[in-house]
Amino acid sequence: MDYQAVLIGCSAGGVNALQIIFQSFLEDFPIPIIVVSHQNIHGKSFLADVLNYSSTLDVCECEEKTVPMANHIYTAPANYHLLIENNGSFSLNIDPKVSFCRPSIDVTFETAAEYYGQALLAVILTGANSDGSNGVRAVKAFGGTVIAQEPLTAEVATMPESAIQTGCVDYIYPLNDIAGKILELINKV
Amino acid sequence: MSEIENNISLENIEIELFLQTLKLCYGYDYNNYNFASFKRRMRALKNKVGVSSISEMIPILIHDKQFLETVIDGLSVTMTDMFRDPDVFLNLRNNIFPVLKSYPRIKLWVAGCATGEEVYSLAILLHEEKLLSRSMIYATDVNKKNLEIAESGIFSLDKVPDYTRNYQAAGGKASFSDYYHARYSNAIIPEYLRERVVFNHHNLAVDTCFGEMHLVMCRNVLIYFNTELQNKALNLFYDSLVRGGFLCLGTKESLRAFTQTDKFSTLSNYSRIYQKLSPDVIPLKEFD
Numbered sequence: 484m485d486y487q488a489v490l491i492g493c494s495a496g497g498v499n500a501l502q503i504i505f506q507s508f509l510e511d512f513p514i515p516i517i518v519v520s521h522q523n524i525h526g527k528s529f530l531a532d533v534l535n536y537s538s539t540l541d542v543c544e545c546e547e548k549t550v551p552m553a554n555h556i557y558t559a560p561a562n563y564h565l566l567i568e569n570n571g572s573f574s575l576n577i578d579p580k581v582s583f584c585r586p587s588i589d590v591t592f593e594t595a596a597e598y599y600g601q602a603l604l605a606v607i608l609t610g611a612n613s614d615g616s617n618g619v620r621a622v623k624a625f626g627g628t629v630i631a632q633e634p635l636t637a638e639v640a641t642m643p644e645s646a647i648q649t650g651c652v653d654y655i656y657p658l659n660d661i662a663g664k665i666l667e668l669i670n671k672v
Numbered sequence: 673m674s675e676i677e678n679n680i681s682l683e684n685i686e687i688e689l690f691l692q693t694l695k696l697c698y699g700y701d702y703n704n705y706n707f708a709s710f711k712r713r714m715r716a717l718k719n720k721v722g723v724s725s726i727s728e729m730i731p732i733l734i735h736d737k738q739f740l741e742t743v744i745d746g747l748s749v750t751m752t753d754m755f756r757d758p759d760v761f762l763n764l765r766n767n768i769f770p771v772l773k774s775y776p777r778i779k780l781w782v783a784g785c786a787t788g789e790e791v792y793s794l795a796i797l798l799h800e801e802k803l804l805s806r807s808m809i810y811a812t813d814v815n816k817k818n819l820e821i822a823e824s825g826i827f828s829l830d831k832v833p834d835y836t837r838n839y840q841a842a843g844g845k846a847s848f849s850d851y852y853h854a855r856y857s858n859a860i861i862p863e864y865l866r867e868r869v870v871f872n873h874h875n876l877a878v879d880t881c882f883g884e885m886h887l888v889m890c891r892n893v894l895i896y897f898n899t900e901l902q903n904k905a906l907n908l909f910y911d912s913l914v915r916g917g918f919l920c921l922g923t924k925e926s927l928r929a930f931t932q933t934d935k936f937s938t939l940s941n942y943s944r945i946y947q948k949l950s951p952d953v954i955p956l957k958e959f960d
């Protein structure tokens with residue numbers, strides 16, 4: 484399968500987990516990586532800055548109407564839902580919370596599933612709620628591939644556990660092996 | 673095509689037909705909204721109405737005028753707060769209001785005002801900077817239900833702790849509790865903050881310019897529009913501003929879609945505050 488995007492959802496404990504995964508991604512990553520992480524903040528967000536520090540790929544916050552590119556990691560801004568439009572560009576909205584969250588992993592996964600279909604590789608990491616589970620169902624329904632973090636290796640197990648319970652997860656891996664699996668699936672090793 | 677892909681393309685056709693109906697029967701044009709976002713709201717509307725497909729709402733829309741309001745209300749997103757993004761209000765207070773002070777009469781337009789929280793936030797700031805008595809705030813929205821709520825000046829007391837925190841972060845000079853009367857579970861905005869505000873129905877997709885404004889504030893509305901409609905709205909704002917007037921967009925919005933170049937100078941990248949340029953105006957220095 485030729486994947487066109489990697490989509491990662493996480494919540495509590497997510498920053499550490501993302502840093503561990505991104506350490507293994509050097510320049511020349513052939514497709515964009517899009518991250519939806521819950522952030523409990525009211526002002527400016529520093530998630531992209533923090534991740535940029537520990538990653539060779541360029542990390543930036545999504546801007547609406549732009550189309551994601553290879554060699555880049557995009558983060559969803561705090562307090563906005565991130566959607567993939569039918570032309571592949573990002574859009575943002577401040578619709579009510581979904582699964583008690585904004586950004587909601589479900590919203591991004593569902594719209595991305597519809598746009599990318601089989602070409603989507605979705606990953607659910609550590610987190611303290613079950614946002615992302617409906618998203619995982621959608622990814623599977625449109626033929627995409629889902630990886631969940633092995634809950635025992637998650638700082639908070641609820642999110643990957645809940646995703647796994649949907650029966651729509653293709654692979655379950657400990658945190659340290661997730662980067663390798665992603666690289667394998669996108670034919671980088 | 674898989675079954676699910678087939679269902680999605682049928683749903684897209686239903687939405688297109690619904691949009692056509694809305695436009696042909698009532699002149700409301702939602703064609704240039706971001707589709708993925710819009711589709712989620714159409715699905716929510718369908719569930720709220722309790723029908724099993726979007727197309728079932730088309731005959732209701734054609735024959736029942738009352739249904740129109742339910743539709744417009746369901747399609748517009750009202751999420752708003754007082755002093756949302758407090759730094760933006762702080763910036764307006766510290767950097768823009770000193771310029772507004774030089775005008776004998778100040779006209780401000782809040783486009784897409786939803787239920788009015790942003791309008792009253794602006795009124796409080798103007799009051800604290802002693803500008804309210806010579807200001808007029810024109811507040812508009814496409815959703816008439818929103819405008820009625822906005823005009824009533826009533827919001828829920830539950831929101832007070834959040835709004836108090838925002839107000840203080842926006843450089844509030846008094847106590848937030850000075851700006852509402854509590855009655856049962858409601859907080860009511862006092863008359864002196866409301867008398868300088870007029871509410872009007874205005875649709876950025878089809879209506880025209882609103883003249884001679886010193887400040888146009890339109891936040892978290894353009895994110896719902898496609899590039900074409902964003903450009904149209906930005907032209908409307910440009911035409912509505914006096915020379916040297918100010919435009920304030922949402923913190924995740926920009927002038928990217930505006931096809932005219934060199935018409936605005938960027939004053940604050942974070943707060944998305946811009947100034948209309950003209951040869952006889954020296955723009956303000958950029959701030960944070």
Ligand SMILES: C[S@@+](CC[C@H](N)C(=O)[O-])C[C@H]1O[C@@H](n2cnc3c(N)ncnc32)[C@H](O)[C@@H]1O
Pocket residue numbers: 577748749750751752753756783784785786787790812813814815818874875876877890891892893896922
């Ligand atoms: C998310 S609210 C933003 C409220 C407020 N400006 C804020 O940022 O807190 C978006 C508002 O835009 C209004 N709106 C959507 N389309 C519009 C249009 N074409 N013309 C005018 N208002 C519109 C909606 O009715 C809604 O009240």
